[in-house]
Structures are given as structure tokens and as C-alpha cells.
Amino acid sequence: MTPVNAAEAWRDGIRRVFKAPAIVAGVWLVTTAISLPLALSLRTELMNHLGASLAATSAAQGVNYEWMQEFADQATGLGTTFRPTIIGFGAVLDNLSAFMDAVPRPVLVIGAAGVYIAAWLFLAGGIIDRYARDRATRAHGFFSASGGFFFRFVRLAIVMGVVYGLMFGYLHPWLFDRVYTRLIRNVNVERTAFMIRAGLYLVFGLCLAAVNVIFDYAKVRTVVEDRRSAFGALAAALHFVRRNAGAAIGVYALNVALFALTIAVYAVLAPRAGGSGWMMWVGFAIGQMYVLGRLCVKLIFWASETSLFQSRLAHAGYLATPAPIWPDSPTAEALRPASPNS
């Protein structure tokens, strides 16, 4: 098979993701399942605070900014995040900004994020396996792969945790608290300070991307080559990326561009506060379309990287691990026709 270039791998990744809509639906369900209980909990808090107050009327019909502030000021935990920034595209800016500036979040949100990451860790094996096979694996095959690779990914996650921890615990403060502060110390033009900060975002983002791409290929090689050692997979990923730097960076850059495009589209379409009637549900639906878009982008990262790896070091559809065979259930045994000797 001729090795594909970055664009071809990327297009193939998109194709593989859209060929498996159940995975998109599944990760959306997981995302929703983790966020919904917290949203319901917040709803209860909001309802208790509003009670039968007339403040609810304006809060339902538009934005009651005074009530919003009053609630957030009196709230603890989740409620402290209930601020105007949750409205429309402000939510995206808030999260991206908090991520790039390493702004701490409330414990409950961090807890939810931890559960979410663990869920992805579990699903990653099944998802990459599905994209690598490029054919339906059905639920039993999917979960068999998920379960099979989970503990390998947990070991990988420990390494990832250490590396990302170092990045956010040491590199980020060094860049933004020390280097940035030193660089702008005598700057009296804001535009210059912004350029410096943007440059540091770029540096940090590139470091993050470099680490991210290695970990992505480590996951891909773990699944495709049925690797057991996390360190072995990381070394192999490093080796692959070094030997195929142009294509690997190209695929990653195309995915980053797709991510930016998704954000840009949502910037235009993001719903405003609106009322509490059917427009509320339209706004929520647009929000969920955006979430689906973001999820697709994340999956396309993995699918396109899988495609690239398979085209460069294997052949399309190559997997060292055999197709998982799910054993019959006891029910199947009971339903099987009895043999004449039984």
C-alpha cells in the first residue's frame, strides 16, 4: 500500500468517523451522562433560590443580571460557576481561556472532568480499534477492546498525568508567571504585551501539541500493534513521529484547523440568552450540535492518526490483535437444540 500523505490520512479519518456514527452518539451520551446530573443539581439550586420570587419571571424571559449575581455570590461549589460567561460563545471563550491560563475550577467540576477523562480512557481502546478495523465491531467487539486496552491505557495515563502535570505545574507557571512577567516588565504598549503573551500561548500550545501527538500515537500503536508496555508504546510513538514528522504534524495541524473552524462556526451560531419557551430548546439543540462537532473533531484526531499510522507502518485494516470473539451467553446455551445423545 502506498503511504498516504497528511491530507489523505485526514480525509480518511473523517470518513472513518462518519462511517461509525454510533461512536459519535456514544461519546455524546457519555458527555451528556456526566454533565446532566450536575446540571440537574444546579437546576435544583436555582429553583430553590428563586422559589416563588418574581425575579424568576425576568430570569425566564431574558437575563436577570441582578439575580444572577446574587445567586453566584451566595452559592458555593457548582453555583459559583453560574455567571454571565455561560451565555453563548462566552462559554467557549471562558473554558479555552481558563485552560490556557490554567485557571482553577471548583472541585466538583474538576471531579466531573476526572470522571470524564476516565470514561474516555476506557472507551479509547474500543474507539481506536473500531477506526483501525474500519468496519463495524458491534457492541461486544467494541467493549471487549475497550476492556482489553483499559489497563494498558491506565498505565499510559499515569505517564500522561506526570507529563501534563509537569507542563501545567511547572512549564505553565514558568512561562506565564516568570518569563511573561519578565518580558513585559518594562513594556508600556499593550499591543506589544499581547503579542508576547500570544507568542507564549503558541509556545505552550506547541509543547502541548507535541506531547499530545506522541501520546495519541502511543495509543494508536498500543491498539493496532497490541502493545502491552506503556513505555514501549511511547517509545514506538516517538519513533514513528520522528520518522514521519511531516505527515504526523500535517495531520495534527489539519485537525487543529478543523477544531478552530468548529469554534468559529459556533461563534456565529451560538445562541444568546433567549426565553424559556421553544427557543430555549432550539438554543440547547444548537449547543448540542456544537458539542457533537467538538466530539467529532476529537474522534477525527484519533481516526486520522490511526489511518496515517496504518498507511505508513502497516496496511489499512491491519491489527495485530485478533478480532475479539465474544463468548455465547448462558441463554444461548439454553436455546441451543438438544443433541440426540443428551
Add this chain to the structure above:
Amino acid sequence: MRLLHFSMMTLWSLAAAASAHAEAGGTIDPALSPRNASYIIDAKLDITSRTITGSEVILWRNITTKPATELQFHLYWNAWRDDHSTWLRETKLGSRRTVPMVRPDERARIDVTSLGVRGNARADLTTVMRFIAPDDGNADDRTVLAARLPQPVAPGASLTIELTWTAHVPRTFARTGVIGNYFFIAQWFPKLGVLQDEGWNCHQFHSGTEFFSDYGSYDVRMTVPARWVLGATGVERERHDNANGTTTHRYYQDDVHDFVWTTSPDYVERRARFEHASLPPVDMRLLIQPEHTSQIARHFEATRAALKYYGEWYGAYPYGHITIIDPAYQSGAGGMEYPTLFTAGTRWLAPDHVDDPEDVAVHEAGHQFFYGIVGSNEFEDAWMDEGINTFSEARVMGTWASPTYVSQRYFGGFIPYVFKDIIADREIVWNRFAGYRRNPKGDPQSMTSFRYYPATGGVITYNKTALWLNTMERWLGWPTVQKTMSTYFSRWKFRHPKPQDFFDTASEVSGRDLTGYFDQVYRSSNVFDYGIQELRSDKDGDRYRTLVVARRYGEAIFPIDVRVTFTEGRKVVEHWDGKDRWHLYTYDFPQRAVTAQADPDHVLLLDVNLTNNSRALTPLDKFGPKAATKWSLKWMVWLQDCLLTWSVFV
């Protein structure tokens, strides 16, 4: 010697000014103020060593009824000389500010090298100078210098004081200092305190409060590098290029109580004029940063708005010129008032219809009236300028700048995003209600301002005053409050009013004794919180038995209305003096009650919990779940996005 000759000539001209006609160039005739502390200053800035070498002559007159036996001077820059000053100790106590991280050579200092007086006889007081700490006894604080006079200065008598000094310009502290080639020079010269019948009012420099001084005429020469742009209090009268590559600028202004200047080669200068049918014209000079030139019109328009509305509501701006300074990034000089000059403050990315630069420009321009013209004591009664001005600024913004939207900044504070769903209203946003609600009990406002707890002093000074003045406006009506303010302004301009002067004016103009109100809002830190505790409307035969319990949850007392609405549009408004802890209202009507509201017109803007002010029965009580659903769905999308952002880690 040159200074002495120059100062004698100027003193003669200052004395002669009283009988001359009004003229341009900072001269005002007849005098608007007592002019009992006039300064002639000659200052040279060395940008390499960041040093100012200065000499000054003060023509001072004792306008009290007691003889003066000593002199007291503010040496503000010594507040940043070392960590032991009162200013830095207080700043560390407050969480609102951070102490600037500076190297030893970036600290400030001001050293008086000579002090002498010329009255009936000449005397050198250099050897008897000493530092005092009248507020806290901090022996390490060097912000007040005292010197015993060889002989008392009798009431009405004058004294000529001569000083020389050197000062090191700091990296910015408290809106003063240098960053790169941007110099903002404020509170920079040895300055007399205010002698009152009770003695010298010359406080140490505190982190949470500002300044207080007597009115006079300022004639100031500043020597800076040639071709650097200079802005200062007053009007430029002369400019002279020196052989050593410097230029000396001479600025002059009558009837002001401070002098500030700034210089930088980067300023872009623009001029415009304020004109109004019934107010005197004002020449506006804007010194703006090159990266903000797209906002020139916004600065002028905001200044025009302040001059127009303050002028129409309170009284005319008398100086005929004003200088607007757009400070450099990180200079920390933004948002500050000085006589005939103020610093605004904006950002490189500043979308239209958000708060700044308009809000800060209106606020600081407004200080020309409350601070500049009405010279209250900012050390002791900071609310009298900051609070009254915040109230007025909010009124201007609510009148002139609507709609303005709430915005938020992201990515290190550089990228703004405008929430067009949220219009900044006067009552909540411009009056800074949220800040007050978070810290309503910091201190009673009547406490001496510099003794406020540093972290919450601003809230008590700015926010609370704006809220209680706006409450007065909603309670007594704007005509009454406007007349109160204009009477107070006209009665106390170019003088030093105290809080009781304002309260007396308010009671006199409104025709009612407002002592009880001021006891609640000014002399107490109690919190207002009224609400509807209970609303029931039960069918009893062919009528409905309605029961409403209005409750005072807070300690503070204010008379409020309680409005109960019934089906078929029937409404009942009760007037409750608000004194008891609760009050029961019962009705026996054929109509069923729908809502009950405490303070339905939101007169009491200091009420810290507005959600409990009302209760609704079916069908209006259904809005609670609807609103909760709507907002929790929005929040859920935010959370999903948050989770997705974090999922980069896997």
C-alpha cells in the same frame, strides 16, 4: 537666585491678580478660592537617573483663628521608600491590591535638602525638620515632615516658605512613577498640610485614601527632554529650549489645590472644545497613546458628557480648559483625578458600548467637581468626593451612555467579549451594587476613611454612597436631590466641607429631617434586607382570605411600600415604616392574590437580597422552574464544553 527673583516676581503677580481682569493662561479673576497656599516650583527631570531636582516657594497665609507654631508637609513619595511605611503595611493588609514588586533602585524617595521661611525675619529650619506620624505613630513612616517655626504666624498673617529637594521617581506605585519612557508625576513635591482651627490636618499617606490640601495658585516650571510631550495642571504659558537638549515648560493655574504633570515622547496630542448653550466653553486637550488613537472621539465625548451633565445639574466648570491623559499600559496611572487634568484608561481592544474608556473618563472628569472644586478631605471623608462622584457618574452613564453592555475579558485579560443580552443599568451596574453586596459591613461609613479595613474600604466609599444617594433620589425625587447637590456644590465650592455640611444641606433642601436616614446609611454598617416571608390566598366561601407577611431580615431600617396584586387587576399598596421585624397584612376580597412585593419600585437600592422581595402564586410561580431549566441547560453546555476542553488530556 534665579528662582528667588522669579518667585518674587510671581508673588507680586499673584497678589496683583486679585485686581486684574480675568485672562487666559490659567489666571482666574476674581479669585474663586482663598488662595492661601500658592506654589512656585522649578523642577528638573533627569530621565537617566530618574531623579527630580526641585525648588519651591510657598506663599502661605494662616486663615484659621489660631496662631500657627509649626509647619507640616506631606512627603508622599516616602511611602514607597521601604517596606516599613504605613502605606505599604496597609497595602499588604488589603487583598484588593498587590504590592508592586520593585527592585531597590525602583523605589521612591523624597529628601528635603533645605527648608527656610521668610516672614518678619528669615530663618533656616533645615536643622529642626523631623518626621512625625500623627495617625499611627509609625516611627518608620516618613510621609509627614514637621518643623517648628521660630515665631508663630498670627491669624491672617502670611509666610513665605522656601524648600529645595530631590526625589527619585519610582516604578509605578499608586498611579505615580515611570515605566519605560512614560513618566507620570503626581504627589511629587513637598506640600503643606491644611491648617485648621483644630491644628494641622496633615495625615500620613495611607493605602486606601487620597489627599487634602488648600487652594492656591500654581506656577510651575518643568524641565524635560526636548521634544517630549508634556501635560500638566493648568495652561502652558512658556516653553524654552535649553542648550543641553532639554526644554523647560511653564504651566500656571489659579484656584487649584494640587499640581500634576506627565511627560513621554510617545503621546499623541489632540484638541477639541466643549460648547454648551448655558455653560462656559472648555478647551479639551487629549494626550493619548498611539495604540489608542482610534478611541480619540470616545474620550472627548465622555468628557463632554461629564462637563455637560455635571454642569447642568450642579454648576459650571470654571477653568475653561481640561487635559485628558490616556496613560501608558502598565503605568498604573489610569483612573485618577487632578485639578484641570485627569487620567482615563482604556485597552487596546475596547469594543464600542462597553464600560471603558467612557465610564472611567466620566468618573474622573466628574472629579473636577467633587474633589477639584468642592475640596473635601479625602483622608477622612473619602465618600464625599468618591462616593458623590460615583453616584453622579452612574447617573451620567445611565442617562448618556445607554445602552452599554456587560463585557468580560479572557486570555490574560486581553480579549474582550460583549454580552449583548446584559445591558449595564445604573441601579445595579453603574452603582456597583454587586461589590457592595459582597462586603456591606466592612465599616460604618462615618469612620475616618483612612482607618477603613483596606480590602473593603473602596466598597464603603464608592459603592455604598452611590447606592444611598440613588436611594435618596428614588425616595425624595430627583428635583430634591438635584437641588440638594447643586446647593451643596455652590455653597461649598473652593472650600473644605465636612459630612455634616452635606447632611444639613440635604435636610434643608428637602424640608425634612433626614438624620434618621443618615444614621442608617452613614453612621452604621447595618444591612438592609426586606422581603415577603409569606403569601397565602385561600378560598373562604365566595371570597379569598389573603395573608401577607412582610419581614425585615436585616438590621437597618427604611420605610418601604408593600404591594399586593390580585386577580382582575386589583392592587393594594401599603406603606410600612419598616421598623418592626415583621408586619402582617390580611385581606378579604372576592379576588385571589397573585403577587406580593416588598419595595416594589425598588426604591431601596441597598437591599442586599432582592430575590426574597417578592412572592407569587399560581400561575406566576411557574416561572421559577422555567427559569431554572433554561439556565441549567445553558450551564450544561458550558460544562460540556469545559469537559471537552479538558479531554485533550486523554
